[in-house]
Amino acid sequence: MELARINLAMAILLFSKAVILHAGGDSGPVDWAGDLDPPPKEKLTYLHFYFHDVPSGHHETAFKIAEATITNKSDTLFGLLVAADDPLTVGPEPTSRIIGRAQGIYALASRDEITILMAMYYYFTEGKYNGSSISIFGRNAVAHKHREMPVVGGTGVFRLARGYALSTHYSSDAENGDIIEYNVTVFHY
Numbered sequence: 001m002e003l004a005r006i007n008l009a010m011a012i013l014l015f016s017k018a019v020i021l022h023a024g025g026d027s028g029p030v031d032w033a034g035d036l037d038p039p040p041k042e043k044l045t046y047l048h049f050y051f052h053d054v055p056s057g058h059h060e061t062a063f064k065i066a067e068a069t070i071t072n073k074s075d076t077l078f079g080l081l082v083a084a085d086d087p088l089t090v091g092p093e094p095t096s097r098i099i100g101r102a103q104g105i106y107a108l109a110s111r112d113e114i115t116i117l118m119a120m121y122y123y124f125t126e127g128k129y130n131g132s133s134i135s136i137f138g139r140n141a142v143a144h145k146h147r148e149m150p151v152v153g154g155t156g157v158f159r160l161a162r163g164y165a166l167s168t169h170y171s172s173d174a175e176n177g178d179i180i181e182y183n184v185t186v187f188h189y
Contacts, residue, residue, distance in 0.1 A: 047184040054177030100124040132156030
């Protein structure tokens, strides 16, 4: 009985190999990738815009969705979770032309300094990037004037995006919230 199983396994293996070799015709094995177009060349794009995060007031764009029991006792608001739908604009003025939205969540994630973990989707609604997006996921040390965060993906023009976003605190006030300047370097196809 054992010899019959071994013979059957050998017959299947030889038959499979014969089918693969025959599929290649007289020229040998098939080059499965030969019929595909070569991958497109990678592009490099620089983006510059302003991010407006307004956590209070009558034009609120960021909302608390959860907090830990320690949050109110923490100098860094550790444990706070916020959902945001923030405008992206051409200039720093709140009345500047809106070119997209930053949508996602961020959590205050440090006991020692005001630092957020961002999971944001920057969706562009105007110009040649209309309908395209980049995704930023990473640490944002808000207390630092200049911050660097990774671009981990994208859609549309920015398909398969990777790169980095440099953000600089531009201004803060009670009515307009935080205005952040972004310079983004994106590699994409």
